[in-house]
Amino acid sequence: RGGGGYGKKWHQDGARTKKMNSIYDFISCGEFLLEKGIIKENKLAGWGYSAGGLLVASAINTRPDLFRAVVLKVPFLDVCNTLLHPILPLTAIDYEEFGFPVDHEEFLSIRKYSPYDNIQKDVPYPAVFVTSSFNTRFGVWEAAKWVAKVREVTRYDPERPVILNLTTDVVEESKYLQTKELALETAFLIKMIHDT
Numbered sequence: 001r002g003g004g005g006y007g008k009k010w011h012q013d014g015a016r017t018k019k020m021n022s023i024y025d026f027i028s029c030g031e032f033l034l035e036k037g038i039i040k041e042n043k044l045a046g047w048g049y050s051a052g053g054l055l056v057a058s059a060i061n062t063r064p065d066l067f068r069a070v071v072l073k074v075p076f077l078d079v080c081n082t083l084l085h086p087i088l089p090l091t092a093i094d095y096e097e098f099g100f101p102v103d104h105e106e107f108l109s110i111r112k113y114s115p116y117d118n119i120q121k122d123v124p125y126p127a128v129f130v131t132s133s134f135n136t137r138f139g140v141w142e143a144a145k146w147v148a149k150v151r152e153v154t155r156y157d158p159e160r161p162v163i164l165n166l167t168t169d170v171v172e173e174s175k176y177l178q179t180k181e182l183a184l185e186t187a188f189l190i191k192m193i194h195d196t
Contacts, residue, residue: 001025002055016099017109023058030059030066045189046070050138051097054079057115057146060126067126069160069192071185074131076138077146079114080107116146121153127160127192129185133167140166163188 002014002022014022030046033039044067048056053075060067076082083094083101099106111117128150132143147164154162165184167177 015097017106019098019109019113020058023055023062023113026055026059027063027066030063034066042068043193044068045193047073047185047189048075049073051076053077054113054115058113058118060128061115061118061120064120064123064125064154069127069189070129071189072128072130072143073181073185074133074138075115075143075146077114078116078139078142079110080117082138082142083110116142116149119146119149119153122155124155124157125150125160125162127188128162129165129188130163131165131167131181131185160192 001010002019002025004011012018014025026046030039030044034041034044046056046059046067047070048054050073053072054077056070057072057075057077060070079098080101083098099110101107101110128147130143130147132138132140134140143164144166147162150162165181167181
């Protein structure tokens with residue numbers, strides 16, 4: 001839920017105060033792949049771009065044991081702060097999707113799924129490769145803060161690194177840079193999955 005494929009109600013059932021539904025659905029898809037033997041144990045990977053990075057990061061906060069590795073590409077990770085103090089040009093559509101934190105009920109809902117605010121302590125996390133840029137919609141500080149906190153509070157495992165890849169390049173405007181970044185992310189996932 002949360003996508004547009006099944007109409008407006010389907011979308012609304014995964015937005016605002018119901019945003020956790022989209023995260024639970026994503027986790028259920030991963031569990032299904034494992035239960036049916038489509039993916040082998042300890043081989044499940046996730047890949048999220050922008051708001052999809054929020055989805056994947058929230059899923060690993062909820063079920064860090066489910067995933068072996070994830071890529072978070074220019075992710076939206078510090079939802080509470082960004083929505084409360086919008087430095088970015090947020091629109092009514094953003095509030096419609098994620099919630100309006102001035103409303104108490106919606107703030108509590110945002111706080112429940114916000115990736116930065118829900119990192120589990122003393123738990124092993126999957127290997128994570130986070131890419132961000134000074135030229136993206138979501139501030140580079142979101143990725144940097146999230147990576148620092150994951151490294152600080154989760155259980156360290158050298159076989160599951162948490163890597164932050166920052167660039168000053170405008171990747172979206174260069175096919176070469178897009179391909180280079182995609183190659184890095186793909187190589188990371190292959191290495192993390194292959195080594196298990």
